[in-house]
Amino acid sequence: MSVLLLRLAGPLQAWGSTSRFARRSTENAPTKSGVLGLLAAAQGRPRDADLSDLGALWFGVRVDQPGTRLRDFHTAHHAESDKAMPLSERFYLADAVFVAGVEGEPALVDALDEAVRRPAFLPYLGRRSCPPAQPVDLGVRAGVDLVQALEREAWHASAWHQRRAQATARGGAVPLDLLLECAPGEEPEFTLRDAPISFDPRHRRYGLRGLTSRTVEAPMPSPSPAGPRPPAHDPVELLRRI
Template identity: 30%
Template sequence: MPDHLILRLEAPLMAFGGTMIDANGPTLEFPLVSLVTGLIANALGLRREEREAHQRLQERIVMGVRIDRPGTELRDFQTAQLSARDKGWTTRGEPERRAGGAATYKSPHIRLRYHRADACVIVAMRLEPADEFPTLADISAAFEYPARPLFIGRKPCLPSGPILAAPPTEAENVLAALSAWPLAWTTQGRTRRDATPEESITVVIPAAEPRPAGPHRATRLTDHRDWISGVHAGESELYVFRLPRASFPPHEGTRL
């Protein structure tokens, strides 16, 4: 059986970027392959200009996610008063400045950024082929001692705990790896004493992976990034379904 790595994405705020239109930056309920690729690359210390390494890493990732705690969506309304001399760094590695006449600088630059607040998502992933660098062992070591500070989606989104949940573990597929991992602690009991956790858990896996019998929703998402050109251009078919909480081991211990 192939080895799978379990990642735990949990933070006060996270951003799982969706398709951005103008200055409106949405967030999904779960991370895409491109986000996990960037997260791993940051832990390994890859530089932005190492585009082929990013591209190859993304091509090898097979992953599924389990939304233990969906959290709530939060909209961040951002403004900045910029002058003609102000510059901003871009992912192209070159500074960018505003253009236009003098009147264009009288109004602030406005944008919307959406986040997931108090969410917890479990990621199960493997690499194909498994023996190419980086291996799962290399990624595990990088998450224990990352080359740079890690963030989940956007730089202010710092994880509330270690991202590496478990070292490489054998499992038949990503669903089996997700099914073997204990559920996360839920905040509902703390915020409302009479509240109970949701009876079922959302799981998202690639359409090529085995799935249980029962109702599911097939969706196509632009989840791959063309790291060479710097744009999202790859689409995948995913299956989204819900499983009873009893399908997974209960969370271990009590969190105050």
């Protein structure tokens, strides 16, 4: 087996598993359906494609930077009639960083790695309005299982978050939450309906999956300087020249 690791970091993320009608919620960490949707899009799979091979991948995610929950009051109008659409609430995670991993057969994992590096459709973090801030692919880890790969991966939190953690940490390691898909026969701590069966927009289908949680210790990096202040920037300067 091999493990593909993905860095999921951006200004906004949204990983819904129970969104209904006018309330679009987000979980506190990436969902399996959201990450497998990213991988399927990278491979160029149509929405009605068979997902059984992706669904069989063992999935886990590490919370490197939990971020902050953000609520957006959303309005919209039909383009042709200008008729108002129902008001909705949309929730996001701001400034969050996660490391997600999938474990499976080496041939499939290598193919997914290649697809993420050269995606057929651009990746996004749960919603199309949430692009990643950095390259997503962290590469393939061979000779280890999913848990080992997530435990050994470097801490990918933002520099400012790391400095804040270093100021309050006790000891030489930082505790990070790890969410893992239950192995067969393992008792789940909780369940989510986010195991994708079909992304077909005419009849999306998701199954239940069990999850467990644990805490892992990531090595505390050496303190990094705050760095020079960025140069002054006026975002409308170019418009004044027109």
